[in-house]
Amino acid sequence: MIYPINMLICLTFFERLWSADIWYCLPAIIAISLVYAATRHEAMGPILRHALRTGVWITGFMAVFFLILWLIS
Protein backbone atom coordinates (compact mmCIF):
# COMPACT_ATOMS: atom_id res chain seq x y z
CA MET A 1 0.00 0.00 0.00
CA ILE A 2 1.32 3.44 -0.92
CA TYR A 3 0.73 6.01 1.75
CA PRO A 4 0.05 9.62 0.68
CA ILE A 5 2.93 10.86 2.82
CA ASN A 6 5.34 8.56 0.95
CA MET A 7 4.03 9.83 -2.37
CA LEU A 8 4.44 13.40 -1.15
CA ILE A 9 8.04 12.74 -0.11
CA CYS A 10 8.70 11.09 -3.45
CA LEU A 11 7.14 13.97 -5.39
CA THR A 12 9.06 16.54 -3.37
CA PHE A 13 12.26 14.63 -3.98
CA PHE A 14 11.76 14.53 -7.75
CA GLU A 15 10.61 18.15 -7.82
CA ARG A 16 13.78 19.20 -6.02
CA LEU A 17 15.86 16.97 -8.26
CA TRP A 18 14.29 18.56 -11.34
CA SER A 19 15.24 22.07 -10.19
CA ALA A 20 18.59 21.07 -8.67
CA ASP A 21 22.00 22.27 -9.80
CA ILE A 22 22.95 18.70 -10.63
CA TRP A 23 21.72 19.25 -14.19
CA TYR A 24 24.72 21.48 -14.78
CA CYS A 25 26.77 18.30 -14.97
CA LEU A 26 24.95 17.20 -18.14
CA PRO A 27 26.88 19.37 -20.65
CA ALA A 28 30.10 18.47 -18.86
CA ILE A 29 29.38 14.73 -19.10
CA ILE A 30 28.47 14.98 -22.80
CA ALA A 31 31.57 17.01 -23.68
CA ILE A 32 33.97 14.92 -21.58
CA SER A 33 32.60 11.62 -22.95
CA LEU A 34 32.77 12.72 -26.57
CA VAL A 35 36.23 14.28 -26.37
CA TYR A 36 37.66 11.37 -24.38
CA ALA A 37 36.23 8.86 -26.86
CA ALA A 38 37.46 10.91 -29.82
CA THR A 39 41.03 10.71 -28.53
CA ARG A 40 40.81 6.90 -28.63
CA HIS A 41 39.19 6.23 -32.01
CA GLU A 42 39.27 7.71 -35.47
CA ALA A 43 35.86 6.79 -36.96
CA MET A 44 32.64 8.39 -35.72
CA GLY A 45 30.85 5.07 -35.04
CA PRO A 46 33.32 3.79 -32.43
CA ILE A 47 33.64 7.32 -31.01
CA LEU A 48 29.90 7.58 -30.37
CA ARG A 49 29.68 4.06 -28.90
CA HIS A 50 32.66 4.69 -26.63
CA ALA A 51 31.22 8.09 -25.63
CA LEU A 52 27.91 6.46 -24.73
CA ARG A 53 29.67 3.87 -22.56
CA THR A 54 31.76 6.56 -20.87
CA GLY A 55 28.71 8.75 -20.28
CA VAL A 56 26.76 5.88 -18.75
CA TRP A 57 29.75 4.97 -16.58
CA ILE A 58 30.14 8.55 -15.29
CA THR A 59 26.39 8.88 -14.68
CA GLY A 60 26.30 5.55 -12.85
CA PHE A 61 29.29 6.51 -10.74
CA MET A 62 27.63 9.80 -9.81
CA ALA A 63 24.30 8.08 -9.12
CA VAL A 64 25.91 5.63 -6.68
CA PHE A 65 27.55 8.47 -4.75
CA PHE A 66 24.33 10.48 -4.93
CA LEU A 67 22.38 7.60 -3.39
CA ILE A 68 24.98 7.05 -0.68
CA LEU A 69 24.99 10.74 0.27
CA TRP A 70 21.20 10.89 0.11
CA LEU A 71 20.83 7.88 2.39
CA ILE A 72 23.39 9.29 4.83
CA SER A 73 21.64 12.65 4.93
Next chain:
Amino acid sequence: MAAFLAWLIPGLGHLYQGRIAKAVLFFVCIVGIYAYGVYLGGNSDLGYGRAVYFAFRNDEWRLPYICQIGVGLPSLPACVQAMRMSNGKAVFFGGFMAPPCPIDSHGNKTLPENDANYQQPTLDKLLHDLNRYFELATFFTMVAGLLNVLAIYDAASGPVILIPAKKEEQPDKSEKTEKS
Protein backbone atom coordinates in the same frame (compact mmCIF):
# COMPACT_ATOMS: atom_id res chain seq x y z
CA MET B 1 52.22 22.67 -36.44
CA ALA B 2 48.98 20.71 -35.97
CA ALA B 3 49.50 20.69 -32.19
CA PHE B 4 49.99 24.46 -32.13
CA LEU B 5 46.87 25.00 -34.26
CA ALA B 6 44.93 22.59 -32.00
CA TRP B 7 45.95 24.70 -29.01
CA LEU B 8 45.17 27.99 -30.76
CA ILE B 9 41.58 27.04 -31.63
CA PRO B 10 40.16 23.65 -30.57
CA GLY B 11 39.74 21.49 -33.67
CA LEU B 12 41.86 23.64 -35.96
CA GLY B 13 44.77 21.19 -35.78
CA HIS B 14 42.53 18.34 -36.93
CA LEU B 15 41.09 20.51 -39.69
CA TYR B 16 44.66 21.20 -40.84
CA GLN B 17 45.25 17.43 -40.96
CA GLY B 18 42.04 16.83 -42.90
CA ARG B 19 40.28 15.04 -40.02
CA ILE B 20 37.16 17.14 -40.44
CA ALA B 21 34.67 15.11 -38.37
CA LYS B 22 36.95 15.11 -35.34
CA ALA B 23 37.72 18.80 -35.86
CA VAL B 24 34.02 19.62 -35.72
CA LEU B 25 33.51 17.38 -32.69
CA PHE B 26 36.39 18.95 -30.75
CA PHE B 27 35.38 22.48 -31.70
CA VAL B 28 31.72 22.04 -30.75
CA CYS B 29 32.40 20.23 -27.48
CA ILE B 30 35.34 22.28 -26.20
CA VAL B 31 34.36 25.74 -27.40
CA GLY B 32 30.72 25.01 -26.49
CA ILE B 33 31.51 24.11 -22.90
CA TYR B 34 33.96 27.02 -22.67
CA ALA B 35 31.39 29.49 -23.99
CA TYR B 36 28.84 28.15 -21.53
CA GLY B 37 31.34 28.73 -18.71
CA VAL B 38 32.00 32.27 -19.93
CA TYR B 39 28.24 32.90 -20.01
CA LEU B 40 27.68 31.49 -16.51
CA GLY B 41 30.58 33.49 -15.06
CA GLY B 42 29.03 36.90 -15.47
CA ASN B 43 25.97 39.00 -15.99
CA SER B 44 25.01 42.19 -17.77
CA ASP B 45 26.08 44.35 -14.81
CA LEU B 46 29.44 42.75 -14.05
CA GLY B 47 30.36 41.75 -17.59
CA TYR B 48 30.78 38.21 -18.86
CA GLY B 49 33.70 35.82 -18.53
CA ARG B 50 34.54 36.95 -15.02
CA ALA B 51 35.72 33.47 -14.03
CA VAL B 52 38.44 33.56 -16.69
CA TYR B 53 41.10 36.07 -15.72
CA PHE B 54 44.85 36.32 -15.40
CA ALA B 55 45.99 37.35 -11.91
CA PHE B 56 49.26 36.28 -10.32
CA ARG B 57 49.81 39.01 -7.74
CA ASN B 58 50.13 39.45 -3.99
CA ASP B 59 46.41 39.22 -3.16
CA GLU B 60 45.58 36.34 -5.49
CA TRP B 61 47.16 33.56 -7.51
CA ARG B 62 44.58 32.52 -10.07
CA LEU B 63 45.72 28.94 -10.61
CA PRO B 64 42.61 27.83 -12.59
CA TYR B 65 43.86 30.04 -15.42
CA ILE B 66 46.68 27.55 -15.98
CA CYS B 67 43.99 25.03 -17.01
CA GLN B 68 41.85 27.61 -18.83
CA ILE B 69 44.72 28.71 -21.06
CA GLY B 70 44.62 25.22 -22.60
CA VAL B 71 41.73 26.47 -24.75
CA GLY B 72 44.14 28.80 -26.51
CA LEU B 73 42.95 31.93 -28.28
CA PRO B 74 39.56 32.17 -26.52
CA SER B 75 41.36 32.54 -23.18
CA LEU B 76 43.94 35.09 -24.32
CA PRO B 77 41.74 38.20 -23.87
CA ALA B 78 42.34 37.63 -20.14
CA CYS B 79 46.07 38.31 -20.63
CA VAL B 80 45.33 41.49 -22.59
CA GLN B 81 42.94 42.72 -19.90
CA ALA B 82 45.45 41.94 -17.13
CA MET B 83 48.19 43.85 -18.98
CA ARG B 84 45.91 46.83 -19.46
CA MET B 85 44.95 46.82 -15.80
CA SER B 86 48.57 46.60 -14.63
CA ASN B 87 49.47 49.51 -16.94
CA GLY B 88 46.65 51.65 -15.54
CA LYS B 89 44.60 51.61 -18.75
CA ALA B 90 40.86 50.97 -18.76
CA VAL B 91 39.90 47.38 -19.56
CA PHE B 92 37.94 46.59 -22.73
CA PHE B 93 34.33 45.45 -23.26
CA GLY B 94 32.95 46.34 -19.83
CA GLY B 95 35.40 44.08 -18.01
CA PHE B 96 35.11 40.96 -20.18
CA MET B 97 37.69 38.50 -18.72
CA ALA B 98 39.22 41.35 -16.72
CA PRO B 99 40.83 40.55 -13.37
CA PRO B 100 38.99 41.81 -10.30
CA CYS B 101 40.16 44.96 -8.57
CA PRO B 102 43.06 44.06 -6.24
CA ILE B 103 42.45 44.39 -2.51
CA ASP B 104 44.61 44.55 0.63
CA SER B 105 44.32 42.28 3.67
CA HIS B 106 41.44 44.41 5.03
CA GLY B 107 39.41 44.06 1.82
CA ASN B 108 40.03 47.65 0.66
CA LYS B 109 40.81 48.36 -2.97
CA THR B 110 44.51 49.02 -3.51
CA LEU B 111 44.05 50.93 -6.78
CA PRO B 112 43.99 54.75 -6.43
CA GLU B 113 40.54 56.28 -6.85
CA ASN B 114 41.59 58.08 -10.02
CA ASP B 115 42.67 54.79 -11.64
CA ALA B 116 40.73 53.87 -14.78
CA ASN B 117 39.83 50.47 -13.32
CA TYR B 118 38.87 51.54 -9.81
CA GLN B 119 35.21 50.75 -10.55
CA GLN B 120 36.03 47.13 -11.42
CA PRO B 121 34.45 44.72 -8.90
CA THR B 122 36.57 42.99 -6.29
CA LEU B 123 36.74 39.22 -6.05
CA ASP B 124 34.48 39.37 -2.97
CA LYS B 125 31.82 41.17 -4.99
CA LEU B 126 32.10 38.68 -7.84
CA LEU B 127 31.72 35.76 -5.46
CA HIS B 128 28.78 37.45 -3.72
CA ASP B 129 26.91 38.47 -6.87
CA LEU B 130 27.60 35.42 -9.02
CA ASN B 131 27.37 33.01 -6.10
CA ARG B 132 27.74 29.36 -7.17
CA TYR B 133 27.78 30.31 -10.84
CA PHE B 134 31.31 31.64 -10.40
CA GLU B 135 32.48 28.17 -9.35
CA LEU B 136 30.46 26.49 -12.10
CA ALA B 137 31.95 28.85 -14.67
CA THR B 138 35.45 28.15 -13.35
CA PHE B 139 34.75 24.41 -13.56
CA PHE B 140 33.40 24.51 -17.13
CA THR B 141 36.22 26.68 -18.45
CA MET B 142 38.87 24.58 -16.68
CA VAL B 143 37.38 21.36 -18.06
CA ALA B 144 37.38 22.89 -21.56
CA GLY B 145 41.06 23.75 -21.24
CA LEU B 146 41.98 20.30 -19.97
CA LEU B 147 39.94 18.57 -22.70
CA ASN B 148 41.80 20.60 -25.30
CA VAL B 149 45.06 19.19 -23.92
CA LEU B 150 43.73 15.74 -24.94
CA ALA B 151 42.79 17.15 -28.36
CA ILE B 152 46.29 18.64 -28.75
CA TYR B 153 47.83 15.25 -27.95
CA ASP B 154 45.49 13.63 -30.48
CA ALA B 155 46.51 16.14 -33.15
CA ALA B 156 50.19 15.64 -32.39
CA SER B 157 50.34 11.86 -31.96
CA GLY B 158 47.11 10.40 -33.34
CA PRO B 159 44.46 8.52 -31.39
CA VAL B 160 45.36 6.35 -28.41
CA ILE B 161 44.32 2.90 -29.65
CA LEU B 162 42.83 0.84 -26.85
CA ILE B 163 41.37 -2.01 -28.91
CA PRO B 164 43.79 -3.80 -31.26
CA ALA B 165 42.62 -4.14 -34.85
CA LYS B 166 40.78 -7.43 -35.38
CA LYS B 167 41.01 -7.36 -39.16
CA GLU B 168 44.66 -8.36 -39.04
CA GLU B 169 43.84 -11.52 -37.08
CA GLN B 170 41.20 -12.81 -39.48
CA PRO B 171 43.49 -13.48 -42.49
CA ASP B 172 45.79 -15.51 -40.23
CA LYS B 173 42.91 -17.80 -39.23
CA SER B 174 41.86 -18.28 -42.83
CA GLU B 175 45.44 -19.08 -43.75
CA LYS B 176 45.55 -21.76 -41.05
CA THR B 177 42.31 -23.35 -42.30
CA GLU B 178 43.62 -23.35 -45.84
CA LYS B 179 46.80 -25.10 -44.73
CA SER B 180 44.89 -27.73 -42.74
